[in-house]
Every structure is written in structure tokens, then in C-alpha cells.
Amino acid sequence: MRLFLAGSVLLSAAAYYVYLPLPSGVCEPWKLMLLDALFRSFMHASDVAHALGVTHRVHLVNQIVSLAEVIEAYPCPAVHVFDSTLGGVSTRVFQPKGGKKLKRGVLYFHGGGWTHGSGRMRSYDHMCRRMAEDLDAVVMSVDYRLAPEAVFPEQYHDALAASRAFLSAQVLEHYSIDPERVCVSGDSAGGNLAAAVVQEMTSDDSLTVKFKAQALIYPVMQALDFNTPSYQQNQAVPILYRPAMVNFWLLYLGADSSLETLLLANNHSSLDQPAISARTRSKFDWTTLLPDIRKKQFQPVIRETGSLGVVDELPALMDVRAAPLLAELEVLGRTPKAYVMTCEFDVLRDDGLMYVRRLQEAGVTVTSDHYEDGFHGCMAFAFLPMLSSVGQRSLDNYINWLDQNL
């Protein structure tokens, strides 16, 4: 009897821990709940370790991830897989075997809030193997340095160094990559790096080889409005909660975590900030950049007065290398055709959709692929054990787009 009682208490505690009310319409809510419980337990464990002074919370999460998720570059029948460096940055290479003709090339930046993740993780490794095989493309997955050890602009510089090396005559020749068929891609924070790098490189006249396409998966695009309709709607939807995204920004920019509440309140972009001009505001003004169907009933959070000096202290908030949404139309207009994948249940949905709109205004051909049942990170869960349905669908469509456009 006592055992039974203890069992039921434990079971209800577990159910309570796992259970989370999710918005209706999200794909496979039970899988998402389990995933979220797993993530939260990692976070709680690392919070405890952090509080005890054992290790920085970021490190513990990264250690757990490397133990559970990082895999060797094991060989497979159709693709050579090995770890190398690209422009001095460690990179996993996926090179299709055989065939005389030139290959397509894809440079990939993984997600993880500029803080977590690796191209050597099972999910990214599997994704790149599949791309290499299905597209007969040489895929390189870049392990740029991570926060808190590296902060902006170091991640960006790593991404740029790897991209320059990828497009160099030496690398293109060595891997038999067709210089006319190269693409840069990435998800989440990696989508941010891909977008920033392609803006810089297409504006650089000294480069003869240019990316033919950019494929951005639920990218992070701006840090001046943390109350877009998608930030409001999805603030409590796993796996990327609104405060977590703000914290990733603070880690990336090397800023104090105490700024979290201020940023969540949009106090850093209040109307009395002299550093933010009306022109800059128009570049992240969702009331004009988003279609009505996404604005729904949400109201903009625009403060008359806020906390002055934050933008001066953290100029990166306004830096296009960190926030590619803020680029000038002339810069955007030079970037190649784009694929932007967004998910309805993602705080970053509107970052991506506003970028779609600004690219279109600049005259770029854009495929906007929106998943009404998608959640942030779903593509990385297309594989076992999660086998997320929306993850698989979106991965198929992404690879299909690359096949037709690269």
C-alpha cells in the first residue's frame, strides 16, 4: 500500500512535470511536451550546478549534449564524412563519393543560441548526410566558437572566415564544387549568421565567387522588439521560451543577464532613444511588415520612455552583423534568392516573416515556407527518436527547394 502510494505520488509528480498546456494546432503535442521536459530537466540540473558554483550552466548543458548527442564522423556508403577546418574554423565535411561532374556546395551553420550546439551532433550530422546524398552536394557544417567564451562579433567572424574559405578557388577546386552552385544555410542562430554573412559577402566586390542562394530556417533576425506578435503569442511555447531567447542575445552580445527584464519590456527601444532613428524603426516595424493574418489581435509594445543608454552600451543591438533585419534595402537587394522557413508556434516567426517582406521589397526572389503546426527547432527533430512529423515535412521541403534552386 505504501509502495502504491509512493508510486502514484511519483507518477503524478512526473506527469505534472511533463504536462504543459500547449496551443491547439501544434504538431504532435505529446512529443513536444516530452522534449520540453527533457530540456527543462537539463536546465534545472545546470541551474543547480551553476548555483553551487560547480560549473557555468551553459557548460553543463553543453557537456550533457556532447555526451548524448555528439557522434563520430562515421563513414557511410554514399558519403565521405570527416572533421576538418575551414578558414581556421573546425568543420565537419560531407563529401559525396564518386561521380566526375562538379558538385553543388552547401555551407551550414547550426543553431543553439550562439551558445549551444555543434555540427557534430547527431541531428545536424544526419541532416547534412542526407543533404549531401540527396543533392549530390559537398556539405560543410561549421563549428563556430560559442558563448560565453566567444561573444559577438567572434561567432560572426568565424562564420565569415569559414564562408570566405568555402568560396576560395582552393577549396572549390579541391572538393570539385561548382562555383556557380553554392549556397549558405543555417537554422535559428545559424540562420542569423548565414544571413549576416551573405549580406557582407555579396557587397564585397573583391570576391569573384558569390553564393547563389540563402536558405534560412527559423532565423533570429533582430533584438529591438521582443514583443512582436509571435513573441507574445508563443512566449510560453517550448522549446524556445521568450526569456530564453532574450538570454541567448545577452550571452551573444556579452551583456549582463540583469538586462533581461528591461529587454523583455522593450525598454531598450523606447521612443526616447536618440540612437534609434525613425528609419531604423521602420525596418523592424511589424505593424507594417507583417501580413494581417499574423498580427491577429496583438498590440505593439512601444514605450514612450525607457531605459536610456542601453543601445549606446550595446551598440551591437543596432549592428547589421548581429541583426541582419536592419540592413539597408540596397544591401538586401544584392543578396541571392532566398528560402525562409518559419513556424507558427515560434517566438522567432515574425523575425523570419519580416525578413521575407524586406527581401521582397528589395527585389529578391523569396520562397516563404510557413508551417502552421511547426514549432521552433522542429527540423532538428526530424530523426529518431523524435521523428517529428512537421520536422520531416519541413526537411523534405527544404531539401527539395535546394534541389530546384541550386
Ligand SMILES: *[C@@H]1O[C@H](CO)[C@@H](O)[C@H](O)[C@H]1NC(C)=O
Ligand atoms: C523601463 O523604463 C521605465 C521608464 O524609464 C522605468 O520606469 C522602468 O522601471 C523600466 N523598466 C525596466 C524593467 O527596466
